[in-house]
Amino acid sequence: MSIDTVKNAESTPDQDQPYKELGLKDDEYARIKEILGRRPTGAELAMYSVMWSEHCSYKSSKVHLKYFSDTTTDEMRSKMLAGIGENAGVVDIGDGWAITFKAESHNHPSYVEPYQGAATGVGGIVRDILAMGARPLAVMDPLRFGPADAPDTRRVLPGIVAGVGGYGNCLGLPNIGGEVVFDPTYIGNPLVNALCVGAMRVEDLHLAHASGAGNKVILYGARTGLDGIGGVSVLASETFDDTAGKRKKLPSVQVGDPFTEKVLIECSLELFQKGIVVGIQDLGGAGLSCATSELASAGDGGMHVWLDRVPLRASGMTPAEVLSSESQERMCAVVEPHNVDAFMEVCRKWDVIATEIGEVTEGDRLVITWHDEVVVDVPPRTVAHEGPVYHRPIQRPADQDALQADTPDSLPRPENVLDLIKTMVASPNLASRKWVTDQYDRYVRGGTVLAQPSDAGMIRIDEKTHRGVALSTDCNGRYTKLDPYTGAQLALAEAYRNVAASGATPVAVTNCMNFGSPEDPGVMWQFEQAVKGLADGCVELGIPVTGGNVSFYNQTGSTAILPTPVVGVLGVIDDVRRRTPTGIGAEAGETLLLLGETRAEFGGSEWAHHVHGHLGGLPPKVDLQREKLLGEVLVAGSRDGMLSAAHDLSEGGLAQALVETCLIGETGARVFLDGDLFTELFSESAGRVLVAVPRTEEQRFTDMCTARQLPWRKVGVVDPESDSLEIQDLGQLPLAELRAAWEGTLPALFD
Amino acid sequence: MRVGVITFPGTLDDVDAQRAVKYADAEAVPLWHADHDLKGVDAVIVPGGFSYGDYLRCGAIARFAPVMQEVIEAANKGMPVLGICNGFQILCEAHLLPGALTRNSKLHFVCRDQWLKVENNQTAWTTRYDKDAEILVPLKSGEGGYQADQHTLDELEGEGRVVFRYVGENPNGSRNNIAGITSANGRIVGLMPHPEHAIEALTGPTDDGLGMFLSLVDSVVKA
Numbered sequence: 004m005s006i007d008t009v010k011n012a013e014s015t016p017d018q019d020q021p022y023k024e025l026g027l028k029d030d031e032y033a034r035i036k037e038i039l040g041r042r043p044t045g046a047e048l049a050m051y052s053v054m055w056s057e058h059c060s061y062k063s064s065k066v067h068l069k070y071f072s073d074t075t076t077d078e079m080r081s082k083m084l085a086g087i088g089e090n091a092g093v094v095d096i097g098d099g100w101a102i103t104f105k106a107e108s109h110n111h112p113s114y115v116e117p118y119q120g121a122a123t124g125v126g127g128i129v130r131d132i133l134a135m136g137a138r139p140l141a142v143m144d145p146l147r148f149g150p151a152d153a154p155d156t157r158r159v160l161p162g163i164v165a166g167v168g169g170y171g172n173c174l175g176l177p178n179i180g181g182e183v184v185f186d187p188t189y190i191g192n193p194l195v196n197a198l199c200v201g202a203m204r205v206e207d208l209h210l211a212h213a214s215g216a217g218n219k220v221i222l223y224g225a226r227t228g229l230d231g232i233g234g235v236s237v238l239a240s241e242t243f244d245d246t247a248g249k250r251k252k253l254p255s256v257q258v259g260d261p262f263t264e265k266v267l268i269e270c271s272l273e274l275f276q277k278g279i280v281v282g283i284q285d286l287g288g289a290g291l292s293c294a295t296s297e298l299a300s301a302g303d304g305g306m307h308v309w310l311d312r313v314p315l316r317a318s319g320m321t322p323a324e325v326l327s328s329e330s331q332e333r334m335c336a337v338v339e340p341h342n343v344d345a346f347m348e349v350c351r352k353w354d355v356i357a358t359e360i361g362e363v364t365e366g367d368r369l370v371i372t373w374h375d376e377v378v379v380d381v382p383p384r385t386v387a388h389e390g391p392v393y394h395r396p397i398q399r400p401a402d403q404d405a406l407q408a409d410t411p412d413s414l415p416r417p418e419n420v421l422d423l424i425k426t427m428v429a430s431p432n433l434a435s436r437k438w439v440t441d442q443y444d445r446y447v448r449g450g451t452v453l454a455q456p457s458d459a460g461m462i463r464i465d466e467k468t469h470r471g472v473a474l475s476t477d478c479n480g481r482y483t484k485l486d487p488y489t490g491a492q493l494a495l496a497e498a499y500r501n502v503a504a505s506g507a508t509p510v511a512v513t514n515c516m517n518f519g520s521p522e523d524p525g526v527m528w529q530f531e532q533a534v535k536g537l538a539d540g541c542v543e544l545g546i547p548v549t550g551g552n553v554s555f556y557n558q559t560g561s562t563a564i565l566p567t568p569v570v571g572v573l574g575v576i577d578d579v580r581r582r583t584p585t586g587i588g589a590e591a592g593e594t595l596l597l598l599g600e601t602r603a604e605f606g607g608s609e610w611a612h613h614v615h616g617h618l619g620g621l622p623p624k625v626d627l628q629r630e631k632l633l634g635e636v637l638v639a640g641s642r643d644g645m646l647s648a649a650h651d652l653s654e655g656g657l658a659q660a661l662v663e664t665c666l667i668g669e670t671g672a673r674v675f676l677d678g679d680l681f682t683e684l685f686s687e688s689a690g691r692v693l694v695a696v697p698r699t700e701e702q703r704f705t706d707m708c709t710a711r712q713l714p715w716r717k718v719g720v721v722d723p724e725s726d727s728l729e730i731q732d733l734g735q736l737p738l739a740e741l742r743a744a745w746e747g748t749l750p751a752l753f754d
Numbered sequence: 755m756r757v758g759v760i761t762f763p764g765t766l767d768d769v770d771a772q773r774a775v776k777y778a779d780a781e782a783v784p785l786w787h788a789d790h791d792l793k794g795v796d797a798v799i800v801p802g803g804f805s806y807g808d809y810l811r812c813g814a815i816a817r818f819a820p821v822m823q824e825v826i827e828a829a830n831k832g833m834p835v836l837g838i839c840n841g842f843q844i845l846c847e848a849h850l851l852p853g854a855l856t857r858n859s860k861l862h863f864v865c866r867d868q869w870l871k872v873e874n875n876q877t878a879w880t881t882r883y884d885k886d887a888e889i890l891v892p893l894k895s896g897e898g899g900y901q902a903d904q905h906t907l908d909e910l911e912g913e914g915r916v917v918f919r920y921v922g923e924n925p926n927g928s929r930n931n932i933a934g935i936t937s938a939n940g941r942i943v944g945l946m947p948h949p950e951h952a953i954e955a956l957t958g959p960t961d962d963g964l965g966m967f968l969s970l971v972d973s974v975v976k977a
Contacts (some may be wrong), residue, residue: 165862165863168863169863172863172865172894172896173764173766173804173807173808174766175766175767175803260807261804261807262764262804262806262807262808262809263807265763265764265766265804266763266764269763353763354763440865441862441864441865441866442862442863442864442865443863443865444863444865444894445865446770446865446892446894446948446951446957446958447766447767447770447894447951448766448769448770449769449773449951449953449957449958450957451957452956452957463956463957579956580956754860
């Protein structure tokens with residue numbers, strides 16, 4: 004097989020190259036030629052095309068994402084040890100602990116191959132956290148699917164859930180939360196987002212950079228194969244000899260091996276602990292192309308890579324394929340020469356294959372050779388950090404006004420509110436997620452304090468001091484469709500509220516922005532609005548965005564998904580033993596209080612969606628100052644032992660919160676409400692939390708709310724003697740009947 | 755009082771097992787799969803996880819690990835051994851306990867809080883429980899269905915060697931609702947549910963599992 008070397012490229016300047024098939028535009032290809040002063044080799048073309056893809060270069064989103072850092076104040080930044088641009092954001096949480104967390108999407112692979120797509124989504128985000136020097140501690144999975152009863156959802160959902168569980172369970176990471184949401188716009192494009200959180204001592208933070216000429220570059224972990232090579236295979240078939248084109252192609256979705264990843268984690272942590280790693284980078288999207296160019300670009304020198312040294316699991320791979328392979332469970336480390344033996348020793352202990360593939364050099368070029376012939380000679384920054392930047396056209400959709408004018412005001416109200424409660428708790432978006440979460444290990448490592456169905460997941464970080472963190476991810480795509488700016492803020496508000504409801508103080512934000520095609524000006528408008536809303540919201544709450552991920556081109560045919568900016572909020576709790584549970588009944592004699600204000604807000608609500616298939620009007624109002632106050636009250640209530648349970652109100656309103664708090668706590672309650680019962684029970688006004696307070700603390704807690712001007716109302720009492728939820732003027736709902744309705748839906752659909 | 759906890763590549767619940775040993779005021783001693791050495795421990799726990807990726811068959815590779823040869827030898831001399839989940843599978847593969855664990859009847863991985871009935875409180879690991887007591891501990895496994903031939907089942911039942919039985923709906927298709935069994939001498943116990951995840955109410959459903967580790971301390975001190 005003839006290899007396209009730099010020498011060859013210089014002597015054949017006019018050779019046709021399949022840059023279009025690789026997704027590069029004419030001007031991008033011209034720019035590469037300008038950078039290099041010649042045509043790229045096949046391997047260089049593979050690197051540029053994959054690194055300049057939307058997924059890796061953020062070329063459509065970059066100009067907008069800048070708004071996050073532009074709006075982050077020094078005060079917001081004060082606890083941040085690493086931010087946007089690193090593998091994951093890092094926050095100082097006190098006691099010498101640093102927490103790193105990040106979410107990422109794996110949407111398209113999961114549609115093609117649900118199990119492996121979801122599994123490798125978990126694997127990828129876990130390696131991102133590991134690459135910061137942290138021990139991964141827990142995962143969460145926000146998921147979106149088409150209608151629950153659609154045939155393709157039956158294909159996709161069980162596979163994705165099994166993939167998340169299969170990989171995460173085998174890795175030994177507890178799954179502490181996430182979301183499952185159904186909407187018709189996701190039918191041909193489910194969303195699989197994965198979040199991982201890890202912890203390290205502050206001094207152990209590792210950043211991805213290759214510094215110090217003479218330092219060795221070591222690739223360790225799994226062998227490199229032909230899996231996960233997407234568009235690059237056209238290089239093999241078109242540029243090179245014909246036999247390569249006839250080779251049986253492997254699926255372009257990567258195949259994961261969680262056992263290898265578990266060993267890779269333990270091996271890496273031992274390497275970190277021995278202090279023999281200068282820089283570290285995980286291999287994810289774009290494989291070695293990404294790892295070598297990013298390491299070199301972030302360092303202070305160049306890099307030489309002997310690509311033929313890479314251990315392979317397929318024969319006859321071309322340099323372009325080796326560079327682009329997305330084989331899983333691989334890491335790249337930069338090690339000082341005198342530590343190489345010690346590095347190899349640790350890898351041998353764990354039976355991890357490790358190979359010295361390169362060296363940090365003087366100068367500023369990334370040079371890659373293949374059996375002594377130069378196949379890549381590029382300035383690494385042009386590959387990794389100086390890709391194209393697009394100012395895509397932005398246009399508020401023409402039908403946005405009509406959408407907002409189509410309010411739910413005229414939708415018929417229910418005749419029987421009690422029946423509506425039973426209908427709604429069994430609806431796919433509100434029903435118990437037990438069928439899903441029972442397939443995930445939530446106990447492993449023994450640090451899980453709260454997990455599904457709690458509002459937030461919580462893990463203990465330090466067994467001596469009991470310090471811990473809480474996390475929640477949220478997004479209501481219908482709200483965001485109606486008003487992307489407000490919708491993003493509502494997602495932020497809900498995640499913030501969930502974390503505070505658990506007793507933790509929110510400190511940082513990550514996001515996973517899932518949108519349609521950036522080439523659609525309407526989608527870009529949604530994106531721009533959502534970024535602004537989220538960034539402005541973070542300023543108002545005083546907590547920074549520490550990282551994130553953008554996934555574009557989420558469409559079914561020409562229909563974009565609901566704009567879905569999933570927001571993850573991290574909170575800190577100094578003593579996990581004072582966490583606030585979600586279910587009532589923990590103490591004898593509790594009063595139910597509703598914090599916040601209820602307005603008749605039904606735009607984008609679960610009721611309008613489920614009962615009337617209606618989406619229109621405006622989403623609920625958002626008041627972030629109020630959310631902040633509410634959060635402070637919830638944390639103070641937890642700290643002073645005044646709260647025995649707290650449950651956030653969101654989709655499905657107070658009715659859903661009441662049903663869930665009773666069922667989770669396995670305890671009945673008597674509720675009395677004023678005003679229009681339908682509005683009281685089903686409005687989705689933001690900024691509300693249902694709390695249970697021991698009767699002995701009621702006066703003290705309500706005095707605090709009044710003094711701080713947080714509206715509160717007594718809405719009922721917990722009744723341990725009762726096995727039903729009783730709502731005055733409506734009637735009784737036996738808990739057994741509610742449980743059957745709530746827990747029966749997903750098994751009936753997917754078992 | 756020193757209790758060894760084995761780590762194979764792919765073991766996950768070793769940290770939990772070590773913590774449980776400490777909660778019972780004993781010393782946890784990490785044991786590495788490749789070592790021919792039990793470091794002078796008084797008892798061994800084979801914890802849960804996916805040893806060697808559980809490739810081939812759960813526990814089938816782990817039984818051949820160097821450290822397991824030492825465990826088999828010590829167990830045959832009467833050392834108390836506890837196998838939890840993957841550890842139970844490994845003890846069955848090593849023929850320290852009879853039977854085998856198969857794919858859950860509903861095929862999914864199941865993680866849930868599970869009620870168990872204590873059927874035998876005479877083993878080295880269960881003396882702290884009342885007979886017929888019901889305890890709540892996590893169950894989390896994909897291949898937890900206990901299977902054995904009728905003769906073996908009759909023998910286990912006849913000799914009172916069923917230690918724990920599932921209460922309520924059978925979660926995985928185990929024969930006779932068997933959750934855990936013991937060796938003829940009552941020193942070796944294997945079970946699918948995870949007592950090491952139920953040692954404090956903060957992180958587990960209950961602290962019902964701690965009794966197993968306290969029972970061990972009692973029986974070793976008594977011996």
